[in-house]
Amino acid sequence: MAKITAAEVNKLRKSTGAGMMDCKNALVEADGDFDKAVEILRKKGQKVAAKRADRESSEGAVIAKVNDSNAKGVIVSxxxxxxxxxxxxxxxxxxxxxxxxxxxxxxKEELLDAELNGLKVSEKLIEQTGVIGEKIEIGDFRTLEAPFVGSYIHAGNKIATLVGLSAQVEGAETAAKDVAMQAAAMNPVALDEAGVDQETIDKEIEIAKDQLRAEGKPEEMLENIAKGKLKRFFKDNTLVNQDFIKDSKQSVAQYVKSVNKDLTIVGFERVALS
Structure with a gap:
């Protein structure tokens, strides 16, 4: 049987992230063959992954990144x-x-197929499942492209947002981060009224009508009053129309215009772990 040195164990630990004892046991089983030991650890990961496939993976870390040109951002959980x-x-x-x-x-499929430290991401996740002993998977994958993209990650990596602006102008970085923080805190359902799906609109109108009926309002008045309540829903729940959290006297759209009169918000993405 090959003599396993501390240096060999440490090398395997650095390569795989596995614990010291797991690495030593794998090297012993592989009779000192490094590549075979890596394969042993990988197979352990596959076994753990298979056993935990039906487990719920609702915890984790949500990360937002923006490329060097600020033209593209991603969120991965x-x-x-x-x-x-x-x-x-x-x-x-x-x-x-x-x-x-x-x-x-x-x-997401392209990401799982990408290479990370000599392994496909999909293989790395299986390897780390064996190391950590929990089900690990990529949950959400979002991208956003715009003339200027900014990002924000809430403390604890539980919420991440991206915001796209119409131009890369002076003050765009601060504005994008402020609006990204707004999206993280206020959880808008859409960018603006046009982005709200018809199902949500119909549901809000029906909720408003039911409330009005309970208040004894005449049936013929319900439609017009409900539409008024819908406008309030748009104000509270669409990003550009929300009150800006740093200055409630202006909307988010007005805040962005104060940075540059021609600047607008063209998109956003938000991912949160429950």
């Missing part, structure tokens, strides 16, 4: 089972590495 793992430094580091890769991808 790396999900796990417990908050304990979600706060682990190595787990957050992995989430950041995957999000960095995602800047060059256009879909």
């Amino acid at each position: 790396l999900n796990c089972e417990t908050d304990f793992v979600a706060k682990n430094e190595k787990f957050v580091e992995l989430a950041n590495d995957i999000a960095e890769l995602a800047l060059n991808c256009n879909s």
Whole structure:
């Protein structure tokens, strides 16, 4: 049997992220063969992943990244089972590495197929499932492209947002971050009225009518009053129309105009872990 040195164990640990004892046991089983030991650890990950496939992975880290030109942003959520793992430094580091890769991808499938430290991301997730002992998977994957994209990650990596602005002008970076913070805090359903789907509109009108009927309002008045309530819904729930959280005397759209009169918000993405 090959003599396993501390240096060999450390090398395998750095390569895979597995614990010291797991690395030593894998090297012993592989009779000192490094590549075979890596494969043993990977197979362990596959077994753990299969056992935990039906587990719920509602915890994790949500990471937003923007490329060097500020023309494209991504949000990736790396999900796990417990908050304990979600706060682990190595787990957050992995989430950041995957999000960095995602800047060059256009879909979750493309990201899973991308290479990270010599492995496909899909293989890396299985490997880390074996290391950590929990189900690990990519939950959400969003991209946003615009003349200027800014991002915001809420403390604890539970919420991340992207905001796209119409131009890369002076003050765009601050404006984009402020609006991204707004989207994180206020959870708008759409950018503006046009972005609200008809199903949501119909539902809000019916809710308003039911409330008005309960108040004893005549049936013939319901439609007009309900439409008035719908305008209030748009104001409270669409990003450009919401009161700006840093200055409630102006809307978000008005705040952006104060940075540059021609500047507008062209899109946003928000991902949150429940």
